[in-house]
Structures are given as structure tokens and as C-alpha cells.
Amino acid sequence: MTKIPAISVIFGLVLLLIGQPAGAPIAQSESAPVLGLTYLHPESDTPVEIAHDNSVLELESEELDTVVRTYCQVCHNDVMLTGNMSLSEFQIDSALDRAETVEKMIVKLRAGMMPPPGMPRPSPDTLLALVTTLEGKMDEAYADNPNPGVRTFPRLNRAEYSGMVRDLVGLEVDAGDWLPLDTKSNNFDNFGDAQSLSPTLLEAYLNAAGEISRMAVGNDEAPRINTTYTNANYISQHPWDHVPGAPYGTRGGMVINHHFAADAQYHFEMTFSMGNNSRGHDLDISIDGEHAQTLQYERYDRGVSLQTEPFFVPAGQHQVSAAFIRRAEGPYEDLIRPHDWSQAGGGSGGAGITTLPHLKDLVVVGPYNITGISETPSREMIFTCRPTSLDEEVPCAQEILGALATKAYRRPLIPGELENLMEFFKDSRQEDGFEIGIRTGLEAILSSPHTIFRLEREMDVAAGENYEISDMELATRLGVFLWNALPDEELLDVAKQGRLRDDAELERQTRRMLKDPRAEAMGSRFAHQWLRLQDLYKNHPDPNFFPNFDENLADAMVTETEMLFNSLVREDRSLLDLYNADYTFLNERLARHYGYQGVSGEHFRRVESIDARKGILGHGSVLVLTALADRTSPVLRGKWVMEVLLGTPPPPPPDNVPDLEVTAGSDGSRFLTTRERMELHRASPACQSCHKFMDPMGLALDNFDVTGQWRIRERGQPLDTRGELYDGTPISNPDELVTALLERPIPLVRTFTLNLMAYAMGRRVEWYDQPVLRDITRAAEADGYSISSLIVGVVKSDPFRMKKAAALAEDAGENEIN
Numbered sequence: 001m002t003k004i005p006a007i008s009v010i011f012g013l014v015l016l017l018i019g020q021p022a023g024a025p026i027a028q029s030e031s032a033p034v035l036g037l038t039y040l041h042p043e044s045d046t047p048v049e050i051a052h053d054n055s056v057l058e059l060e061s062e063e064l065d066t067v068v069r070t071y072c073q074v075c076h077n078d079v080m081l082t083g084n085m086s087l088s089e090f091q092i093d094s095a096l097d098r099a100e101t102v103e104k105m106i107v108k109l110r111a112g113m114m115p116p117p118g119m120p121r122p123s124p125d126t127l128l129a130l131v132t133t134l135e136g137k138m139d140e141a142y143a144d145n146p147n148p149g150v151r152t153f154p155r156l157n158r159a160e161y162s163g164m165v166r167d168l169v170g171l172e173v174d175a176g177d178w179l180p181l182d183t184k185s186n187n188f189d190n191f192g193d194a195q196s197l198s199p200t201l202l203e204a205y206l207n208a209a210g211e212i213s214r215m216a217v218g219n220d221e222a223p224r225i226n227t228t229y230t231n232a233n234y235i236s237q238h239p240w241d242h243v244p245g246a247p248y249g250t251r252g253g254m255v256i257n258h259h260f261a262a263d264a265q266y267h268f269e270m271t272f273s274m275g276n277n278s279r280g281h282d283l284d285i286s287i288d289g290e291h292a293q294t295l296q297y298e299r300y301d302r303g304v305s306l307q308t309e310p311f312f313v314p315a316g317q318h319q320v321s322a323a324f325i326r327r328a329e330g331p332y333e334d335l336i337r338p339h340d341w342s343q344a345g346g347g348s349g350g351a352g353i354t355t356l357p358h359l360k361d362l363v364v365v366g367p368y369n370i371t372g373i374s375e376t377p378s379r380e381m382i383f384t385c386r387p388t389s390l391d392e393e394v395p396c397a398q399e400i401l402g403a404l405a406t407k408a409y410r411r412p413l414i415p416g417e418l419e420n421l422m423e424f425f426k427d428s429r430q431e432d433g434f435e436i437g438i439r440t441g442l443e444a445i446l447s448s449p450h451t452i453f454r455l456e457r458e459m460d461v462a463a464g465e466n467y468e469i470s471d472m473e474l475a476t477r478l479g480v481f482l483w484n485a486l487p488d489e490e491l492l493d494v495a496k497q498g499r500l501r502d503d504a505e506l507e508r509q510t511r512r513m514l515k516d517p518r519a520e521a522m523g524s525r526f527a528h529q530w531l532r533l534q535d536l537y538k539n540h541p542d543p544n545f546f547p548n549f550d551e552n553l554a555d556a557m558v559t560e561t562e563m564l565f566n567s568l569v570r571e572d573r574s575l576l577d578l579y580n581a582d583y584t585f586l587n588e589r590l591a592r593h594y595g596y597q598g599v600s601g602e603h604f605r606r607v608e609s610i611d612a613r614k615g616i617l618g619h620g621s622v623l624v625l626t627a628l629a630d631r632t633s634p635v636l637r638g639k640w641v642m643e644v645l646l647g648t649p650p651p652p653p654p655d656n657v658p659d660l661e662v663t664a665g666s667d668g669s670r671f672l673t674t675r676e677r678m679e680l681h682r683a684s685p686a687c688q689s690c691h692k693f694m695d696p697m698g699l700a701l702d703n704f705d706v707t708g709q710w711r712i713r714e715r716g717q718p719l720d721t722r723g724e725l726y727d728g729t730p731i732s733n734p735d736e737l738v739t740a741l742l743e744r745p746i747p748l749v750r751t752f753t754l755n756l757m758a759y760a761m762g763r764r765v766e767w768y769d770q771p772v773l774r775d776i777t778r779a780a781e782a783d784g785y786s787i788s789s790l791i792v793g794v795v796k797s798d799p800f801r802m803k804k805a806a807a808l809a810e811d812a813g814e815n816e817i818n
Helices: 006-019 061-072 092-111 124-144 160-167 201-217 377-382 392-409 417-432 434-446 472-483 489-496 503-514 517-530 535-537 553-569 587-593 621-623 636-645 674-681 685-699 736-742 743-762 769-783 785-794
Strands: 039-041 048-050 225-230 250-261 263-272 283-289 290-296 309-311 315-324 358-372 464-470 581-588 605-608 803-804
Touching: 006 685, 039 225, 061 092, 092 124, 092 769, 160 377, 160 392, 160 434, 201 309, 201 377, 201 434, 225 250, 250 358, 263 315, 315 358, 315 377, 392 417, 392 434, 392 517, 417 434, 464 605, 464 736, 472 503, 472 517, 472 743, 472 785, 489 503, 503 517, 503 785, 517 535, 517 553, 517 743, 535 553, 535 621, 553 581, 553 587, 553 621, 553 785, 581 587, 587 621, 636 685, 636 736, 636 743, 736 743, 743 769, 743 785, 769 785
Parallel strands: none
Antiparallel strands: 039 048, 225 358, 250 315, 263 309, 263 358, 283 290, 283 315, 464 803, 581 605
């Protein structure tokens, strides 16, 4: 490979800078506007909006090679290796030899980020010709040789295992009680190649199977145990803080779902924090909404707990509420700390100061004096038959275990599998009776590799050949993707008939499932992870500056974002509404935090005309997770937009770059704003190359403080949020940022679809998947980018419906498409 001397690079850069005005066209065209490109006219500072048009300037390969040499190789050469990429010998006609590099070029060009700000750019029709030519070559190669990729068979993660138990035996469990944290890859927890398997993990699955089987069937020999539930310090228990599920007229406390092993006596113990000298804060104990006991809270001495009298609770899963009885209606202020976070005041993460007692721990103790096991929803799901004689036990057990295993394995049983389960039944039946035999068989099912792993058959085809997965395997993929659940009866029936792989039927079933309430898993599972909502709980705004932020508010913010996404799915709206929706979902607490009037109560409802908070960039969830504890971070917010929404993550910062915190916070006469400190911090040219992309987007959101509240000043100084997007578009507020992003919707739609496909397939989306993404988004454009069209496109795509034999797909490096 020919090397370019450093002096030649510098000389070429100088000639380019002095000889070409920014935006000067390299090829003339009357007009070739297209969706997704905005540029600065060479004779004006005003951004030119490119209209939607399908016309594309046709340029020969040699002309496009000249474009690459003139505008790309200045930085991307063998010497500079900017972005760890060299295009020194790149040629359009041999683009397929460097397919992975080409896909990276396409992403940057479609986003309008290359050439970067401050560097000369060809005319927009020339850039369009370049990117469409590259896309055409890649798409044509894929059409000639489709590559659905290889997916390592995944095990059920925590959420999927919990969903399986819910669908199989009707129990709501948290698999995290037994299973370790799931390893995440690309921010998703369901990637097969990231899921480790160890003896410890296998033991955890065995323990889970044993306990869940006893919970489902019941255990009249259960030992007396103490089960403790603890409230976090960031939970507020003000008089106006009603916990959903607790009786009306109560405040604070907690509501839990607890499984009672048998019909027996149980008692409850409670410990408290704060309110050492308070009196009259009585507690209500309720089971499934029915009052059970009242405890008088006279005075709390540290280390001493209150305890109920023992009382009878039937077997099964019940909702337990322990909450303070509200003494008065109407406004109330804590005499010491009248903040929304009732424990604010103790410093960052401290216990705080309040006159109100707070429930800290709820301990369920029992069972004792067991009288039997009542019928429960779980037992009704399991015991579909009841033997009345010894001769009926084996056929009945075969019916029960066969049905449970078929559902858990997500396919019809093969010869020998039911016989193996019956051996577990018979061994336990001889000593402990019919129900214990069924319980042992259920335990074997729950711990079976066919349950824990989503195994798919390997076809007897040549290595590297593609083949369709079976109808039953497709049904499993569809159920986990859309519902985080096992396939329902209708889906299984269609799969058993061999009709699910038919395009029309597959689309019909997909659209049916999206209308089902279980499709809310798209918000709570997919959108939650894609948007990184879990990171919200990692940032605890400093209570010395933000004493009104607590976990109640954080939960409300997450709910708002999940409900907005689910409304797009439920109403089949355009994906673009996620970014500029003029409505959201609020309860009273969140509405008050945002400054909206007329919303009362804890229940969420749709609120229209939300002005500056259109779309997710106005959601508190996104704004808090991209801030720091004591100040906003335009860098983090801009980085989040680039990485999560545009799919163009910035490179890591150079070595030895100091944190912003070491930059002076004042100039001797006044405090500096975050913007002023950032300008000092990024003075180095090495920092500017990335910050000029991130900072303007983050600054456009800087009117939102650490907790997502609107502000116009910082540290007493007026905020200056003006900036220029990387394409030259002036932006200074959230609305202008959203408008600028939506002028170039292709990167937004493709990035969303990339994440949707990754979540659906349980693996990373590789360079060879990009032609599929483009095909999906092009088809969805005709439907206004409706959510259903994108989801259906993923479900009907090759990577979702097919596999490549023998795991021959390359995952890294420069890969040639053969």
C-alpha cells in the first residue's frame, strides 16, 4: 500500500483550505435535493433546506473517486488515520472489498457529519450522489448473497425468565431474587454472545426452579422464615405521597407482592426511620385491599420494631400494604423540611431531617400453625385434571407435565422427553404423593435446558448456507420480541399448522400482537433499554441544590417516557412523533415539577400542548440521566443525542484531558456558567473536533436544569444557549434542535430500526445487516415511518426469520462481500 508523506498531507490541507470555499460544489447540477441533507450555501450563512425529492445526480465512479480524494483523504489517510480510518487507496468500483468501511462512511454521510464543520464540503447533490452510489453497491451485493448472520442461542435473562414463569404458572416473580445481573451488550440485556454460563449460574437456575415450583404448587411443610422488604432512602413518604395499591386515605409505607407458602398464621414486623418523637401516625395493614390490622405508632426507638398480632392468610400470592393513615386532607408542610423529597437535608445521599416517621422495613414472618393449601390461580393453571383413583394418577400426570413442558419448551415434545419427566414424578410420588410428584416434575421443567435456553434446531445444510427457522421457533422469537412472553394459543396454533412463515400471516399475527396490552413490553423492555432509562437511577441530584427530587419523581419520569412510546405503538403513530409529539403523559407530581396546572392525583393521563417539552428531548428521564449531580452537562446531553438517536457515537476523549471540574468555576468577580467553563475546557484543538458536534446540541437543552425543570439563569447569570449544529443550522432551544434533527429524518429512523433489530434478534447489528435496515426504512417511508411498518419490516426480514449454517459470518475487520 502506498504511504502518503506527512508533508504532502499538510500541503494538501493548506491548498484545500485556501483554495476551496466551504460548500463549493465539485459537480454542478440544476437541483438534486433529497430527504436528509442540509448544507450551507457557499455565498450565505443561512442553512439551505433540502426538499424531499427522489432525483439524484448521476456521477461516474471516477468523479466520485475524485470527491473522496479531495474531501475525505485529507484527514482519512495512512498518516493521520483520523477516526482510525484510511481512505488512501479507496475506489468506488472496489468498494465491496472494504464493505465495513463503506457502511461507516454511509452512516456519517447520511447524518451530514462529514466533511466535518469548518472543512470544505462538496455540493449537497454531489454528497447525495456519493452516498446513494455506495448504498446501491452494498444493497445490490446483499441481494445477490443475503447474509442473515449467526445468533448464539441465548438463555432466558431475568426479565424473560420472569415472563416465562408468569405465563406458565401465573406467578409474578422477580428472577433477580435468584439470578445474577444480566450482562449488557450495546445497552441490551438479551444478546446471546454476552450471556455467560457458569456452574454458579446453573445452580442459580436450579434454586429458582425449586423455589418457584414450591410457590406454584404450595408447601404444607414450609419452614417459618423471615422475608424482609426495604424502602430506599430516596422514596418520599409525605402526607400527599400515596403509594399505588395502598388504601386511599393513607400515605407512604410500601406495597409488596408476597407469596404465602400455605394456609397459616403470619405476622408482620416494621422498622422505621425519622420521626423519633412523632405520635399518632397509625399504620394500616391490608391484604389484597382488605383491612387486616391497625398498629398504633406511639414513639419509635431506634432498633425496636412494631409487630402485628398473628393472623390467618391463605396460600398464594397476595398484595400486602403497610401504610400510614393520613390524619388530615389538604395542604401539609413538614415543619422542618417542606421539600418534595421528604428526607432531603442530610447532604448528598444522607438520611435527611423530617418530623414524619417513614416505614423502612417490612418483614413477613411465617408460616406457623399450617392448616393446608387453598386453591390458588397457580394451582388451577397446573392441575388441569384431578385423579380420583390410583389408576388415574399416571395419565393425569402425563397430561399435566406434557402440557407444562410443551409450553415451557415452546414446541411440541419429542419422543422420550415426557417419559423422562415422568421418572421425576414417579420417584417423588412413591414417597410424598401425587402433588409432590407434579411439583418435582415442574421443577425439572423449569430447570431444563430446553426452558432456560432458546434452542433452535440446526439444519443439515452445507456450511455457510442460509435456511429458514421453523414456525415454532419463529413463534418464540415473535413472542419474546413483542411481549416478553411465551407465544399465546393463537400464535401456537398457526405455527403448528405451518402457516406462520407465510408473509401475509406473519404480518397479520404481528399486527394482532401489537394491539394486545402485552405489547407494552415494547416500552418497558425495548424503549427502556434503547433510551438508557435505567441510567436515570444512577444520577442522584444533590439534595443541597435539588431537594425536590426523589425516587417517586424518577419513577414518574420513566413512566412518562414508556407511556409515550407505547402510545406510538398502540395508536400506530409515526416514529417521528417520538421526537416532536405535542402531548405527553403526566401525573400530579410530574406535572407540578414541570410547572403544568390542572393535573391531580397519582394516575397518569394524556396532556396536550406541552410547548417546550415536545418529544423525548423534553422528558425529565432523558434530561436527568444526561446530567451530573450538581450541574447540567451539555457534553453528556449532546453525546446522548449523537449516540442514542443518531447512531454516531463520538470517539473517546484524548488521553490526559482534564475533567471539566478542574476548570476554574469563577473569574474572580462572578461564577462562570457551564457554557463558559466548557469554552475554556475545550480550547485544545484535540478537544474541539468532537465538542463542535456535541456541545451545540447539548447547549440547546441547557434551559433544562439537572432535574429537568425549565430555567433561564445559572448561578445568577443569564443562560446563553446559542450554537450551530454541525451543518451550520443555528439552534438555541429544544424546539430548534428537534426541528433541525427532523429535517434529516433518515439517520433517526435508521438508528431506531438498528436498535429495534438488535433487540429483536438478540445480537449486535453488523455491517452486513445494513442493507436490510435500509430496505426496511425505505418501505416504511411510504407509510410515514409508522411504528408498525418498522416492526413488521424487522419481523419479515431475513435476519429475524433465517439463520446461516455453521456460524461462518465474520463479525470484525475488513470483510469482502462474496
